[in-house]
Amino acid sequence: MRVAQGRSIARSLGMSAAEADPYFQILNDTFTTLNLFDKPAQIFNIDESGLQLCNKPTKVVATKGARDVQSVTSSEKGETVSVITCCNAEGSFLPPYVIFKGKNKKREFEDNMTPGSVVVMSPESAYVKTSIFSSWNKDHFLPRKGPGPAVLILKGHASHCNDVDLLDFLAENEIAVVCLPSHTTHWLQPLDRSFFKPLKTYWNSACNQWIRNHPGRRITRYQFGELLNQAWSQAATVQNGVLDFGLVEFIHVQRCNSALCICSS
Template sequence: MGVNEASRQFGIPGATLRRRRKNGDLVKRQLGPASILGSINESKLVAHIRKLQQCGFAPTRSMVRSMAFDLAEKLKLKYNFNRESRKAGYPWLESFLRRNKELAIRKSEGVSAARALGMNRKDVASYFSLLENTLTEHDLMNKPGSVFNMDETGLQLNNTPEHVVAIKGSKNVAAVTSSEKGETISIIACCNAEGAFIPPVCIFKGKNKKAEFEDGMPPGAAVFMGDKSAYVTKELFLRWLKEQFVPRKPVGKVLLLLDGHSSH
C-alpha cells in the first residue's frame, strides 16, 4: 500500500506518514503532554483501583487525586500538584481517564440504599466466595485467632433519667446527667474469631485530651481526639491500625474484616 492510499484509508495526513517513515519513527505516542507519573506507575495505579473496586471500595475522584499525589511524593517525582490540598488537579484526573480507557466515572450505590433494598443471592455468594478464597490463599482457614472483625459504634455520654424515690409532693425532682443534650462519642471495637478482644478506642470531639477521659477504661484502651467531630476519620482509623491493632495481632498474616465506611 502506498503512502497516499494509507493516508486516505486511515485518515492520517500524508506528510505525517512520510516524515515518520523517513525518520524510522514507528512508535505510537499519546497526544498531549506526557504523564507526570509515567506509564508504568499509572498502570500500577489502575491495577490498584481495579483491586479496590473488586473488594467493594471503589475510590472517589478525590481519593484518586490523593493517591496520585502520595505516589508522586513517595517516588520523588517532579509534579505540579497542589501541596496544600495534597491532591492532583482535576486536569490531571481528566488526562488520566483519557489515557486509561478502562476507567470511567460511575454513580456508586450507597451502603444505606443497598441495605434498604436488601441483600440478594448474587451479593451473598460473591462475598463468601471472596472470603473463602482469601482464607484459603493465605492459609487462615483453620486459624480463627488470626481472623479479626472491627466496627465502630456511637454512644451517648449522658444517661436517661429514670424513676427515682423522692419526697411526696416535690415539684422538681432532678437527676444529674453528664451533659444537657448528650454528647456522642465513637468507640472502635475489634475481636477475633476466638473471642479475644483488642482493647477499645474511644473518640471524643476536641483537641485537648483530659486524663479523666480514660478513667475506668480497660487496660490497653485509648482515647483519640477528633478536631471537628467524634466520628472516625481515615487519619484516626490509620492511627488505630498502627497503634492498637498491629502491635497486638498474632505473628504472621491476619485477616481484618470491616465494613465499607469511607474512613476505612
C-alpha cells in the same frame, strides 16, 4: 396486627443472595489463600459505635393510667463518644479505642478505663476519619495481631479504604482487608449482630446507677472511663465474641440458596 419497621430500598436490595454470595466467595478465597480456616485468632472484625454521655430512663413504678411519668437524666442530649471495637473469631477483644471531639486531651479522660485503652481527640467530630483509622492500625492493632497473616473484616467506608499508603502498609504486614457489601452491615457485620446491643444496654445501666449514686451531678468525660469499663467488662466476653462470628460459619459449610435466603428474609 403488628406495626412494621421501616427498611430502606437500598438495604432491601443490598441484603440479597446476589449481593451476599460474592462476599462469601471472596471471604472463602481469602481464607483459603492465607490458610486461615483453622486459625480463628487471625480473623478479626472491626467496627465503631457511639455512646452518649447521658443516661436513658428505664421503667419506673407509676400510678395506673398516669401520662406524665418522668425520670432524671444527666442532660437532654448527651455528647457522642465513638468507640472502635475489634474482636477475633476466638472471642478475644482488643482494648477499646475511644474518640472524643476536641483538640486538648487530658490524662483524666483515661482514668479507670480498661487496661490498654486509648483516647484520641478529633477536632471536627467524634467519628472515625482516615488519620484515626490509620493510627489505630499502626499503633493499636498491628502490635496485637500476632505473627503471620491475618484478615480484617470491616465496612467499606471511605475512611477505611481511601488511604493508599495505609493499604500498602497493611499488605506489607500481611493484613488482608475484606469489606462488607454496601447496605448489608445490619445483617453481616458481626459486631453489630451480637456485641453493640449488650454494650449499650450495660452502658445505660451503668449511667443510671451513677446518676442515682450522685444526685444533682451530670455525666461528663471524666466519668466516661469508669462507666465504659463497667459496661465493657460485661459485654466483651468470649461468648459474645464467638457469637460475633456466627455468620462466618457460612464459609465452613457448603453455601446454598436456602442459607442466603435466611439472610435476605
